Amino acid sequence: MSSPEAQAILDRFDVSRESREKIEIYVKLLLTWQQRINLIGPATVGSVWQRHVCDSLQLLPLLPSGTTRIAELGSGAGIPGLMLAMTADLEAYLYESNGKKAAFLREAARLTGTRATIFNIRLESLAGKTGVPRVDCVVARALAPLPLLLDYAAPFLSQGSIGLFHKGQDVDAELTEATKYWRMDVLKHASKCDSRGVILEIREATRV
Template sequence: MIPARAQELLLRFHVSRESWPALEAYVALLERWRSRINLIGPGTGDDIWIRHIVDGLQIIPLIRPGTRGFADLGTGAGIPGLPLALATGLAGHLYESNQKKLAFLREAIRMTGASCQLHGGRIEALTPADIPAEIGLVVSRALAPLTELLDLARPFLIRGCQALFHKGQHIDRELTEATKCWKLDHVIHPSAIDSAGVILEVKEATHVRR
């Protein structure tokens, strides 16, 4: 059962009720597997819904119209990518190198029917030619400091992808450092879930020399 507060927020972020059973199946699987491998931190079922599922899905209203697919870099347990695919119907490309987490993700995709493809190689090895044409958005949550994250996302940004990154309270410091080598057209959106967090929207990014 989805907690009442989570239901309110899902509706606020345009997540239709039709996708809720699949989201519930994903959360149930996540709860079963997290005692076996390190997928997410400790917490109750309510914590999972608010701190992970809803937090990841709050980016939906920010996605550019016409987007057909997205990449989730360092997806880990599949958040936000797998719930995002379930909630929007967009084609998800989940990038994760940990084999145990990939095993979980394969099972989660099988159980939920999410429109996701798994990519198990190192993100650092990607080139623009490796990026599927349908990807118009790159997302990431708790993967790396912004400068490193932009470097990892560079093949996608070169292709003109929008980026929506979950970031924390040090965003100003990270932006100061990142803009030493990146020219960014960006917007900072306050997080609706974490009072200290933000969603960094990068509309356009150009790498420049230091």
């Protein structure tokens, strides 16, 4: 059984009993693998529920109505992509260049019964690529400055996906730089888990 802190976070986002069980399996696996490979920052291991689970679940109310498929860029430990998929019963396409992290994602998806396809490729290979899966939303967390992140996300955004990107205190500078190369509709949502964090919601992104 998870801690009172964990239960409070799951209650806060109205997570179902079945999804709670999946998240608990995922967190246990994450902490086991963390002893062998660096999936999350070592300093955040003791606060995994607040720093990682909460940070993922706060995207749930921001997903477009009727979302069934998402993509995550630089998936790492699957935060937030895999966790969103297991919580909201979505199909996830996870892009991760590190082979060991991709192996973790496959095992986590298997143990939690989550519909996920893992692509063990470098994001640079997506540039200008056609034929990527059509998804409702593309997500990324702590991956790259916004101009580069938009380059990575372009194959999905060009098909009508919205972007939900975790950003930190430099978000305004990143937006200023990105608008030199991109025209887009942007909404900033204050993070529910980190007073310095922001979730960028990006729609209608086209290159200038």
